[in-house]
Amino acid sequence: MPRRHDPERRQRIIDAAIRVAGRDGIAGLSHRTVAAEADVPLGSTTYHFATLEELLVAALRQANEGFGKVLAELLPDGGRGDLAADLARALGEWLGGDRTGVELEYELYLAALRRPALRPVAAEWTDQAAALLARRTDPVTARAVLALMDGICLQVLLTGGSYDEEYARTLLTRLIP
Amino acid sequence: MPRRHDPERRQRIIDAAIRVAGRDGIAGLSHRTVAAEADVPLGSTTYHFATLEELLVAALRQANEGFGKVLAELLPDGGRGDLAADLARALGEWLGGDRTGVELEYELYLAALRRPALRPVAAEWTDQAAALLARRTDPVTARAVLALMDGICLQVLLTGGSYDEEYARTLLTRLIP
DNA sequence: AACCGTTGTGTACGCTCGTACACATGGGTT
DNA sequence: AACCCATGTGTACGAGCGTACACAACGGTT
The missing domain is CATH 1.10.10.60 (Homeodomain-like)
Structure with a gap:
């Protein structure tokens, strides 16, 4: 034993x-x-x-922490470059290689749709990401950018299509005043 | 019998x-x-x-057809008004009342993330919706608007938050040239 | 009228699941 | 040293599951 x-x-x-x-x-x-x-x-x-839900909560929280670190590195505090281009490039890297990790994180995140216990964790995640983005733009735009990036990722992941970085950059530029 | x-x-x-x-x-x-x-x-x-997957495909296709009709009514061919305002209002009505139907349609749609068999159906749906939207704007903007609306809906549904129509209208306006 | 393939029905098998519970163990407290 | 409770272990039960399969009924074809 x-x-x-x-x-x-x-x-x-x-x-x-x-x-x-x-x-x-x-x-x-x-x-x-x-x-x-x-x-x-x-x-x-x-x-x-x-319960399995407790385990899901712990897993989602841990997955969020890992991704938060990546995002924090991508958006250093003093950054001043083209935010839209940076984000479009980051999405490309994220979606580019093996999508196993991407699918996992999205699946955990989307699981909140039917599991109220996960919603506070999902909300923590969007709050944290919005705060990070707000270092480079205003809070309203930060949330909007998050929403658009979510939507773009979903279109790619759900339809099995390929990611077009130039397209994403164009749209993000429109959204960022 | x-x-x-x-x-x-x-x-x-x-x-x-x-x-x-x-x-x-x-x-x-x-x-x-x-x-x-x-x-x-x-x-x-x-x-x-x-298999259950066959049944899922049939269910998703049927759910999409129903929602496509709603969208087609909302976007009559000759419409000329403020597209962003119209869409923001439509989202409000959709998310406003009982969310059971909304959750169902999103869950079926998001199920494509892990079930390749559903992806062609999901792709059909976005193509159809983009074509309907393209009657009021250009094709690129149509897809962008879809992505942003998806993202906004997800933020509301996943975090358990409430929908802010004015906020959505502002963001959509930015995205529509 | 005879036939046959599609459609409908009932049942059984083996598997995995969540859950419960009794028992073992060992570290921290007294 | 004695104790106790948090932690770890093994097993069993009942329920639901996908699947398979034999048989029944019916309608269109010949």
């Missing part, structure tokens, strides 16, 4: 949940699949997260 | 699936729940739709 007294058990389970959701989607999440991925017994996942 | 030889059996099942998904979300869809809602035996749903 190895690994008794595992002080990072909880974190290990969250990481496993993110891997499972990235591979099989939220639909693939269950106490058992997460337990197997984390290599812990079934009872351990149910002990730390009584 | 009533209702043998039911020529509208297939349609009845699709309608039932939409009701179930509206009430319990896509997660609540199963051959059995749909069969119960449609008041047909289990074998009947599996006969007409071998």
Whole structure:
């Protein structure tokens, strides 16, 4: 009976949940699949997260934190360049390579549509992102830019199309006064 | 054994699936729940739709058709007024009352993120909506407006916030040249 | 009228699921 | 050193699931 007294058990389970959701989607999440991925017994996942929704909340929060760091690096405090171009380029990099991570983060985010428990976390995320963007523009524009970028990403991801950076830059420029 | 030889059996099942998904979300869809809602035996749903994904495709297509009609009425061919104001008002009406239908349509639409089989249907929908919008503006702007409206709706639906029509009108005005 | 393929029906199998619960263990407190 | 509670483990139960399949009924074709 190895690994008794595992002080990072909880974190290990969250990481496993993110891997499972990235591979099989939220639909693939269950106490058992997460337990197997984390290599812990079934009872351990149910002990730390009584319901799957609790686990989802923790996973979404962690995914948001990771992406927040990326965004913070992209938007250093003193930046002064062409914001629209910077954002369009960032979207291109984000959507360019392997989309597994992108799909995971969007799926967790969109899950809030049907799960009220996730909505506060989703709101935290948009607030945080808007605050970061507001370092380069006004708050109203920041939220608008977020909305437009969400919409552009969705059009690409949902229809299976390809991302056009020049197109995105043009539209963002229109929106930023 | 009533209702043998039911020529509208297939349609009845699709309608039932939409009701179930509206009430319990896509997660609540199963051959059995749909069969119960449609008041047909289990074998009947599996006969007409071998997989749940087939049923999802049919449901999404039908939901899109309904919403397309609404949009077509909103954007009559000869319209000449303030497009941004019209769209902002339409969003307000759509999001204003009971959001069950809104959530259903978005959930079906967003399901394409993880289900490639739904992506062509999602693409059909955006193409159709863009074509309708293009009667009042240019094609590029039409797609941009769609993206922004999607993003605004998501911010409202995902964070549990309220819709601000004046805010939406302002942003749409910026985007429409 | 005979036939046959589409459509409709009922049931059973094996699987995964959430949940519950009894028991083991070990570290921190007293 | 004794104790206790948070933590960890293993197993079992009942429910719902997709799927498969044998059989029934019906309508169009011949």
